[in-house]
Amino acid sequence: MIRIDSVTKRYPDGTVAVDRLSLDIPDRAITVFVGPSGCGKTTTLRMINRMIEPSEGTILIDGKDILKEPVNTLRRSMGYVIQNAGLFQHRTIIDNIATVPRLLGWDKARARDRARELMGRVGLDPALAKRYPYQLSGGQQQRVGVARALAADPPVLLMDEPFSAVDPIVRKGLQDELLRIQDELGKTIVFVTHDIDEAVKIGTKVAVMRTGGRLAQFAPPAELLTDPADAFVEDFLGADRGIRRLSFFPAAGLPLLTTPVVAVDATAEQIAARATPDVPYLLVTGLDGRPLGWGEPHTLTAGRIDPARLIGHGRPFEHATESLRAALDCAVLSPTGWAVAVGADGRVTGVVSQQTVAEAIRSAHAAAPADEKAAR
Amino acid sequence: MNVLHFIQQFFSDSAHWHGYDGIPTRLREHVQYSLIALGIAAAIGLPVGLVTGHTGRGGNSLALIATAARALPSFGLLVLMFVLLGLGHLPVMIPLVVLAVPPILVTTYEAMRSVDPSPVDAARGMGMAESRILFHVELPVALPLILSGLRSAAIQIVSTATIAAYVSLGGLGRYIVDGLYQRNYEKVVGGASLVAVLALVTLGFFWAVARLTVSPGVRRGH
Numbered sequence A: 001m002i003r004i005d006s007v008t009k010r011y012p013d014g015t016v017a018v019d020r021l022s023l024d025i026p027d028r029a030i031t032v033f034v035g036p037s038g039c040g041k042t043t044t045l046r047m048i049n050r051m052i053e054p055s056e057g058t059i060l061i062d063g064k065d066i067l068k069e070p071v072n073t074l075r076r077s078m079g080y081v082i083q084n085a086g087l088f089q090h091r092t093i094i095d096n097i098a099t100v101p102r103l104l105g106w107d108k109a110r111a112r113d114r115a116r117e118l119m120g121r122v123g124l125d126p127a128l129a130k131r132y133p134y135q136l137s138g139g140q141q142q143r144v145g146v147a148r149a150l151a152a153d154p155p156v157l158l159m160d161e162p163f164s165a166v167d168p169i170v171r172k173g174l175q176d177e178l179l180r181i182q183d184e185l186g187k188t189i190v191f192v193t194h195d196i197d198e199a200v201k202i203g204t205k206v207a208v209m210r211t212g213g214r215l216a217q218f219a220p221p222a223e224l225l226t227d228p229a230d231a232f233v234e235d236f237l238g239a240d241r242g243i244r245r246l247s248f249f250p251a252a253g254l255p256l257l258t259t260p261v262v263a264v265d266a267t268a269e270q271i272a273a274r275a276t277p278d279v280p281y282l283l284v285t286g287l288d289g290r291p292l293g294w295g296e297p298h299t300l301t302a303g304r305i306d307p308a309r310l311i312g313h314g315r316p317f318e319h320a321t322e323s324l325r326a327a328l329d330c331a332v333l334s335p336t337g338w339a340v341a342v343g344a345d346g347r348v349t350g351v352v353s354q355q356t357v358a359e360a361i362r363s364a365h366a367a368a369p370a371d372e373k374a375a376r
Numbered sequence B: 001m002n003v004l005h006f007i008q009q010f011f012s013d014s015a016h017w018h019g020y021d022g023i024p025t026r027l028r029e030h031v032q033y034s035l036i037a038l039g040i041a042a043a044i045g046l047p048v049g050l051v052t053g054h055t056g057r058g059g060n061s062l063a064l065i066a067t068a069a070r071a072l073p074s075f076g077l078l079v080l081m082f083v084l085l086g087l088g089h090l091p092v093m094i095p096l097v098v099l100a101v102p103p104i105l106v107t108t109y110e111a112m113r114s115v116d117p118s119p120v121d122a123a124r125g126m127g128m129a130e131s132r133i134l135f136h137v138e139l140p141v142a143l144p145l146i147l148s149g150l151r152s153a154a155i156q157i158v159s160t161a162t163i164a165a166y167v168s169l170g171g172l173g174r175y176i177v178d179g180l181y182q183r184n185y186e187k188v189v190g191g192a193s194l195v196a197v198l199a200l201v202t203l204g205f206f207w208a209v210a211r212l213t214v215s216p217g218v219r220r221g222h
C-alpha cells in the first residue's frame, strides 16, 4: 500500500500545487487521480517516485518512508508511463522495452527475450521489434511505453495521462488493453487523467482533486456517481451521471422473454404459438440462432420468412457480461422498443422491453445503497 | 595565365612531391596542426557544452563567451601570441583553438537543449543515473548537431592553419606565404587548392562519421 500522509507541495514561486493531501492507494488496484488541469495531479504522481520532493508530509510504501531508499532503486521498482510515451528515438522498439532490465544488469539476450514477451502482452506485432519509434503510430508508441514500464515486472505502475494524446478510438483500445493486462498482472497502478469518463472506466478507486491541490472525494467510481461529495464533484462528473452509473449494474439480472422468438423457417403453427398479446412483434433468428430482425406475426410467411422485410433489431447486448447501461441503450435504440439479448456466441437468448429494463434500474437503485454499505 | 594552368603547373612539377617542402610533408604537417587544434578545442568545448546543455545552466554566460571569442581576429591573435611567446607551436595553437571552441561549445549546448525532454523525463523516472541519461539518452539524439559543430570547427581550423607559416612553421600555408613572397603564383594557387581539397576531405570525413555513429532512428529527423 502507498500511503500519502498530509503531503503539501509548494513550488519555489509560491504555488501550492498539492495541499495537505492524505490518502491510501490500495495494492493490486487501479487508483485514478482526476481533476481539472493544474489541480496538482502530476505533482502528486511525481512525488511518489521522487521526481518531485514534497515540501511537507511523508509518502510511505508498505510502511516504509520512500526517502529512506536510494532514489534510483525506488524508481526502478516503479514503472513510469508519460503522455507522449517518451520513447528513445535512437533505439529500436525491442531495446526501448529492454531498458530497465538492462539497467538492472540483465544480459542483453535475456532482456530482449523479456521485451519480446511484453510486446505480445501489450498487443504489439512482433514484427515491430526492429523498428524505430518514428515508424510507429501514436497508439503503438504508447503501447511500447507501457511495455517498457512493465519490463522489469515492477509492483507499482505510475501513469501520467498516458492515453490523452491519442484519438478516442485508439484510446478506448488502450484502456481495454490496460484493464486486460491488469487482470493478468494485478499491479498497483496510479493513473492520472483529466478525463472523468476514463477515470470512471478504469479506476478501482477514483480520487477527484480540485484546483489548489485538495482532495474533493476518494471513492470507487460507482459511489462517486451515486453520491458525489459536493457540488464541485457533481459538476465535474457531468450531466449524465445517472446513465453512466448504470454501467456498474450487471444486465445479468434482467428477466428475458424467450417466447416471442422464432427461427427463419418457422411453421405457421410455431408462429401462431409464439405470438402473444403482450408482444406485438416476433424476433426472427437465422438458422444459426443469430438475430435477423423483428416482424409483426401476420406479416411473416410460414416456412420462408423474408429477412429483407423485417424491422432492424439494433445492437444486441450480451446478457451475461454487459451492464444495465448497455441493455437500456439497446432498448432505447431499438425501433420496436425491445432489446435483444445474446450469449457470448452471438445467439439470441431472449428479448426484453424498455419497461422491464426501467423496472430493473429502479430496483437496482433501491438496492444499491445497502450493497455499498455492505461492501465497505 | 589562368588558375587551372597554375594548378596544373604546380602539381606536375616533380620537385613539389619530395623533401621537406614537398606536398606529402606539408600536408602531413597541416593535418597534424589541425588535428591537435581540433582535439584541444573538442576537449574544452564538448564536455562544457554537454554538461551545461544537460543541466540547462550557464547558457547565457556561454553565449557571451562564445560571441567574444568569435570577435577575436585569428591573425591578430597570432601576431599577439608571437610577440608574447615567440616562435613555436603554442602561438599557432592558441588562435586555432580560440577559433574552434565557440562553434563546438555553442552547437553542443544547443544540441543538448534541443533534445525532446520527454524521453529524458521517462529515463529519469525509470531510475537511470544522470550520467547515463546524458550519454545514452541525450547524446545519441544530439549527435548529428554536435557533429555539425565539430565539422564547422574542423573546416575553420583547416583553412586557418595556413597562418602557421607566418611564424616559420610548416603546413600548406608555407606554399601560400612563400609563393606570395617569391611572387610565385603557381605555388600560391597550388597551396590554396590543397587547402580547399583538405576542407572537402574533412567534410567527407564528418559525413562518414555521422553515417556510422548516428542511429537510423535519429537520422531520419535531420
Ligand SMILES: Nc1ncnc2c1ncn2[C@@H]1O[C@H](COP(=O)(O)OP(=O)(O)O)[C@@H](O)[C@H]1O
Binding pocket: A011, A012, A013, A015, A016, A017, A035, A036, A037, A038, A039, A040, A041, A042, A043, A044
Ligand atoms: N515547476 C513548477 N514551478 C511552479 N509551479 C508549478 C511547477 N510545476 C507545476 N506548477 C504549478 O502547480 C500546479 C499543479 O501542477 P500539476 O501538478 O502539473 O497539475 P496537473 O497535472 O493536475 O495539471 C499548477 O498550478 C502548475 O502551474
Ligand SMILES: [Mg+2]
Binding pocket: A041, A042, A043, A161
Ligand atoms: Mg499533468
